[in-house]
Amino acid sequence: MDQPKEPRNGKVPFEEDNYTHNIRKNNERLLDRRGFMKTMVGAAGLFAVSTLPWGAIAAQELNGLKQKAYSKLKIADISALQVGDAVEFAYPGEHDSALLVRLGENSYVAYQNACTHLKCPVFWSKEKAELVCPCHHGLFDVKTGAPVAGPPRRPLPEILLSVEKGSIYATGVKRYEA
Amino acid sequence: MKQHLYIEIDNCIGCRSCLAACTQCGGHDQRNRNYVYDVNPFVNRQTIPLMCLHCVNPACARSCPAQAIQITEEGAVLSALVEKCIGCQNCTIACPYGIPKFDEAQNLMYKCDLCYDRTKEGIPPMCASVCPTNTLQWLTEEELAAKKSRQQLGRWTASRDPYDALEGETNVKISLPGILQGTVKLF
Numbered sequence: 001m002d003q004p005k006e007p008r009n010g011k012v013p014f015e016e017d018n019y020t021h022n023i024r025k026n027n028e029r030l031l032d033r034r035g036f037m038k039t040m041v042g043a044a045g046l047f048a049v050s051t052l053p054w055g056a057i058a059a060q061e062l063n064g065l066k067q068k069a070y071s072k073l074k075i076a077d078i079s080a081l082q083v084g085d086a087v088e089f090a091y092p093g094e095h096d097s098a099l100l101v102r103l104g105e106n107s108y109v110a111y112q113n114a115c116t117h118l119k120c121p122v123f124w125s126k127e128k129a130e131l132v133c134p135c136h137h138g139l140f141d142v143k144t145g146a147p148v149a150g151p152p153r154r155p156l157p158e159i160l161l162s163v164e165k166g167s168i169y170a171t172g173v174k175r176y177e178a
Numbered sequence: 179m180k181q182h183l184y185i186e187i188d189n190c191i192g193c194r195s196c197l198a199a200c201t202q203c204g205g206h207d208q209r210n211r212n213y214v215y216d217v218n219p220f221v222n223r224q225t226i227p228l229m230c231l232h233c234v235n236p237a238c239a240r241s242c243p244a245q246a247i248q249i250t251e252e253g254a255v256l257s258a259l260v261e262k263c264i265g266c267q268n269c270t271i272a273c274p275y276g277i278p279k280f281d282e283a284q285n286l287m288y289k290c291d292l293c294y295d296r297t298k299e300g301i302p303p304m305c306a307s308v309c310p311t312n313t314l315q316w317l318t319e320e321e322l323a324a325k326k327s328r329q330q331l332g333r334w335t336a337s338r339d340p341y342d343a344l345e346g347e348t349n350v351k352i353s354l355p356g357i358l359q360g361t362v363k364l365f
Contacts, residue, residue: 023239025248025256 086124192225196305274336
């Protein structure tokens with residue numbers, strides 16, 4: 001007449017998920033419709049809060065709270081650049097290819113020359129006096145950097161210049177404001 | 179479960195006080211939720227109270243498609259939640275002990291909930307509190323352990339095949355009748 005410790009049958013066979021058998025009174029509020037809505041709203045709130053750091057970064061950027069510092073870089077000597085000629089250089093990083101064009105006796109412009117469509121290198125066409133992207137025949141206005149034809153919709157980022165003692169220096173990149 | 183309902187089977191005299199207490203309990207609307215059966219009709223007069231056994235894995239609750247039967251932390255299997263019960267009677271079919279009963283008028287199942295409002299506070303359920311012969315007892319774990327040390331406890335089974343009966347763990351404990359233990363009670 002020994003009593004077995006474990007019942008032979010009628011045991012809870014496995015750890016049941018409670019989504020379909022939510023019969024624990026303690027679980028009632030966990031998995032009902034209200035609980036589901038709480039979870040959804042809570043998750044939405046969590047996602048909303050988690051975007052706040054990005055907002056702060058964007059605000060810093062847009063309000064100029066954190067001024068970007070660019071190092072000064074000598075591009076070329078004026079004597080080495082004829083009017084209507086262009087020279088390629090890298091600014092601000094060594095992989096940020098850029099283009100300096102001498103438009104007049106004392107007029108220089110420089111842009112980062114990655115096309116704003118698909119980053120093809122834009123070159124200076126001296127004959128037609130325009131910036132050309134060869135990939136999809138994108139054209140940019142050399143005076144402003146604004147796109148005038150082809151697929152690009154945004155202007156080329158302009159590089160700030162200064163002329164000192166017969167040399168041209170890059171001093172910064174204009175903030176994008178299109 | 180801190181305390182258990184314990185049935186000292188040999189003590190039952192068939193007075194049906196437990197039924198009366200259950201019937202007259204508030205909200206029970208004259209319907210009792212426990213039953214007294216003859217063990218061996220025409221042979222002897224032994225009776226046995228049968229209440230909900232508050233199974234650890236209750237077939238009634240598992241079979242409920244609306245999750246209207248809830249299991250409390252203490253192990254009590256509650257009566258149908260009025261707002262959830264759809265009156266499908268799956269539980270009355272599933273229970274091997276025939277405990278859940280169906281109220282046609284209300285379209286609701288009703289069953290013993292171990293007087294949950296009382297027992298959650300440590301007060302014995304109505305049936306145990308009125309039993310004149312201590313057949314129904316409300317025991318703490320220590321008292322139950324003492325019972326176990328003195329005598330064997332029985333197991334609740336439901337007939338399917340007499341030699342391979344359905345057997346489940348329940349929160350209502352039962353004494354093995356003296357006749358099966360080879361002992362005779364002198365009270």
